[in-house]
Amino acid sequence: MIRLALALLLAASAALTPLAVAQATPAVPALSPVTTADEDAAPVRIVLETLSPAIPGERSTLRIRGRVVNASDTVIEDISVQLRRSSLPLPTRADIDTAADAATEAEGREPTDVPLPGTVIEVTDRLPAGEFASFSMRVPVSSLGFTEPGAYAFALEAKGREPGVDEFEVRQGMLRTFLPWFPRGAAVEPVSLAWLWPLAGWPAQSVSGVLLDNQTPEELQPDGRLGELVTIGQRHQATVSWIADPSLLQTIQGMAQGYRVVQDRTIVVGTEDAAAATWLEQVARATRVTGVQTLPYADVDASSLTQAGMSTDVVRAVTQGPRVASTALGDQTDGQVYWAPFGRMDQPALDVLASAGVTTVVLSGDAMPATDGQAVLDGQAIAALPTDAGAIRAVLTDPGLTRLLAAPPRTASEVITTRQRFLAETASVALTLQEAGAPDRTLVAAPPTPRWTAASTLLTPLLRATRSAPWLQPVTLSELLTEPTPTTSRRRGGYGEKARADELTRRYVAAIARANEDLSTFTSIIDNPTGVTEPFSEALLRASSSAWRSQPATGTELLESIQVDLDAQTAKVRVLSEGAVTLSGDSGKVPVTIANDLDRSVTVGVVLQGRPSLRLDSRPIEGVQIEAGKMASVDLSARVVGGDPLAVDVQLLGPDGEEYGSPAEITVSSTAYARAAAWVVALAFVAIVVFVIVGIVRRIHKARMASSRTAAGT
Template sequence: MRVRAPLLALAATALLAAGAVVPSGIALGATNSRPVDVSVDTLLPRAPLPGSMLVIGGAVANTSGSAVPGVTVRLRVGEQPLADRSALAQVADGTITSTGTIIDGSRSAAIPALAPGQSIPFTITVPVDSLRFPSPGVYQILVEAQSDPGDGNRLRVGLIRTFLPWFPDPATTPITGLVTLWPLTETTAVDADGVLLSEQIPRAVAPGGRLRFLLDAAAAHSYKVTWVIDPALVQTLDSMADGYRVRRGTTVVAGVRPDDATNWLDDLRRVTQRADVMALPYAVPDDVALVRGGLPGDVVRSITTAASDTSAVIGRTVSSTLAWPPTGWVDSATLSTLTNAAPRGIVLSERQVSANVDFTPSGAVAIPGTAGSATAVIPDDVLSELLVAPHRTAGESLLDRQRLLAELAVIGEQITDSRTVVMAPPPRWTSTSAYLTELLADIGSVPWIRPVGLATLLGGQPSSVQRTIAPYTRQQRSGELSAAYISRIREAHRSTTLVGDVIAGSAATTVPLLGALARASSAAFRVDTIAGSQIIAGVRARTSKALTGVRIISRGSVTLPGDTGIIPISISNGLDTAVTVGLVLTAVPSVRLSTAPIAPFTIPAGATTLIEVSARVSGSDPVPLEVRLTSPTGDPFGIPAQLSVGSSAYSRAAAWVVGAAFAALVVLLAINAVRRIRSSRANARQVMRGDADSTITS
């Protein structure tokens, strides 16, 4: 992380330790107390030449509780140029303590007494030749405030450091190419009906808004930057131009800023006509989360459609897309997906793709992939952080601007080969208008910086410096859109695809739904998923409603005339367009019912179709049957119908069995009766025979 150049002041206690006398009006405090705050808000010229005059202006302010007597300001310069970028960092963070050489004739007029809280401006004007720079390079400039209590013993009570590049011969000045990426994007919280879920976009393009300010800041310097435009943003603004709607709670109201959208788009078209322009992937998605969640196709689509979508709105050809993963970090699967999608370049963090060299390499490097290779765009961390640094005062702006100019000057001095580096803010960024405008003006005027378009950098030879790709970290993963959130997107995709498969000519329905899901996939919803979740829920509601008119109307029981027969199923299409569906029949248990395959069939708009399904049933009891509608590809939808299927064949068989059993019983009874009769007659004859024998004997 870059540390802002601090305001350095020597404490009164440190002065005592050095044997100095502290003026009676200054209260002694902690070691790092700052009796006088020195600020610099003017330093001209940015690129001084021999014979010119150096003007440094600013103010001294008493931050103590007591008056500071006899305050003067004078100039010091470093004795030697700063050797490298690490030396610049040491000056900025205060670890370099050298105070340089005093410049004669630079002392300002004395302020008799600087009251507590009082701030008084100063100006120092000296010939550049009086600085006596020994050689070209970047020097530290020190503005020192001193206090004189009247005894001639001046004490340092405030100090500030900044930088001044010195290249007396522009013809021999080392030049560094600079690509400045200028992303224009916003959280496109817009549902599938085109309703804005907040006023964020209208406010951003209104006078004083973030996007209005970014466009205005670079309007006069459009050739010095590469405009990187989110097609989701410009499509939204284009649709707003003729009027738009905004959701407020449970109601939808008319938007009040259509003219702001029109004006902003018109200005964008004007300033980008001859500039270097690339498209961002649609809505700048959370690439890693989508790939991890099984939606790599969404990442590819966001890239492959971006350039044409952007071209259609801004009225000029945009031929390239620049992939820009959140935070510039990717895992291997996402990098492979991005590479195969073939964007013109992929923005990756310098922290993940590092180079172990003692100079600053070019900002483009080839990355091998399964479909050839892609070019990674590696923004310089320090330059990029300076671009977006917050500024409360003109003095803070000047310090960061001088630091940035110094960084680029030192980069050019490192090796003899000319290089082009990249400066890029985060996609959703802001800064202060005056700072950006002045910085872009400086980039075009100092001799050691050459503005370069990204297309030019990517069209050249990538850097040959070997870089190491660090693994994707757990900390990076924790910032992604959650797995549950991505799962809801995936399910909404499934239902949208189903609508497209079922309904004829459904593009008018599905295209807005897919666009809404692409917007819901934006990395902008990493921080607050509420609006994204509302978009997803709206898509699910639309897809569910789209198919509610298609239903199975058959219910109850079906009896087959035998073990085989026809199951009639009626399907109603209450939609105003034809649908193509399939049917799936599931018996419980499945072994008791088999059906012939059912090919997908089309039902005209507003019609009912009867489908006759050939079936075979086993067993005497009715078989429970679930009937479901599916898409032509087999995805189920709607509420299943419950039927019961039986067979009359088993009833007739049972009747024959009962009849046969009854007949057999009758036969058995008859046989038994005959046997009884015969037995009875035999017994009678036996009795008669016995009686006869008894008579004879007697």
């Protein structure tokens, strides 16, 4: 009761003379000695539901609403909540890190924290284990005692006691956040803030346009990932900078005209064509304000492909991206950007991208740290990247802001603390740069990957707050890219074993390479491959997407479906011949029939391959043209060695002599060896007959001679 009376007295004095209280609090230590409970145990969790306004003004009233939750296994009594703040603004981002994780004040400053008189409220006399109690308070900002502009550490402290354990009230829990304070007229040079707003997905679409799963249709819903991204971006279209994957736009454009999707291992007609049309129309309207930068088609994994010697695939993705995006949106795009997976890039891939025409790469600021002795670097968002094709620009995202946007907050309390942390970090950068006398600088806020989940509960109020914050001014990516590149000396961060291990696996990329070779062979025999090559090559680029780093099983499923479709198309040009062929001599003609079930003419070669090859002598025939849906027959000259039947493969060939498709199997034998064998048998029979006759004659002759000698002796 004594503590309650003291709290009421202080609250009354704060209400009567808020300015006096505000001026006195920075130098006031804790109101009374308070024993601090082990914060790691956190018997009580404080959950925020409202903290408004995010950026308070001098005449504002701070509104706070939340709950205290008993996370322990015992009753806690006399629970109260009190506000605390740091005595001075936190000068650096390192101090903000420290304050978020531990104390409410940067290390080395006194006093370490300041409890705010008049902000103690009784929440409940008794809170059983596992239960919660709500609280709310309204505090005039003028009574908080802010003195200097900047970002203050701000905390809600829960006190209470465990019956039979605590004699006095102790700290039972603490929720730490931040509160920026920039009164009207505060001298601060605003920092430019660019928001990168990527639209990308997991391009699981087969050669024939069938979606392999329902992920994209679900994400197009108003509460889906892509639906929320566009809705939020539309509301702040003058602030955000759109970056889109052309393959996503192409897929959704196709969906708007009707689509098929795999559900429960069955291909069915999709039902979200109207949602697709609406989404694409929203994107087209929103991007007319600030334009849209495009990623290479399907956001291919440039490092993985270049490492495997498939740089031509990277070039193809870069060159066809703007055309596909312009077709989908009905307008020209503003430029092309490559978003490095996880913010890092190896030099060979950079060289390929630059040679293909990419002029901008999005990297993490950690990937290009400054060399020793450089000035403050926060806010240097552009850097030069040397390549074999000349220098290109790196847009450096702010690592701290990226971490805050990496995962969507799960609760209202996380939304509030993330929002306030974002505002505090940008405010700290603005003041740090101003004190250092740095020229105009820019921060780039971006997610860690183009495939991100934007929580409207966080981003809508955060975007609104960043537009009204006096220390920030919005800038678009297009505007940023017109600025001169700073001459600050930087070094490239490493691209080591971990970065290489995060790439698409070598086995997977090798399978893509084999499919590309099969596609090249297939299209090489088609007299006019227009309209045949594109669906397969685009599907293989989709299989090469960096998206499959996070969903390798779906990537494998996509690649396997492409190979099945390619094998099926390849098999439409095939050899029909089968069975046995008998040559009238040791050489002759082998008739071969070839079928073309494609919808266009082809030109092939054909060759006979003996098993073993030493027993067959045959030359291939080239330039056999077969019209669409027709068959053609040719005769191949062949000479067979040996009398036994010979297994022969009838193999189709491409224009450069490469094998095409699977061979047909026939058996070839020669009658020449059969006739020779008959003569041998006949001669052997005659020889035997002669031998027998000679033997008989000799025996008769011997018998006669013996008889003559007997008669003479008699």
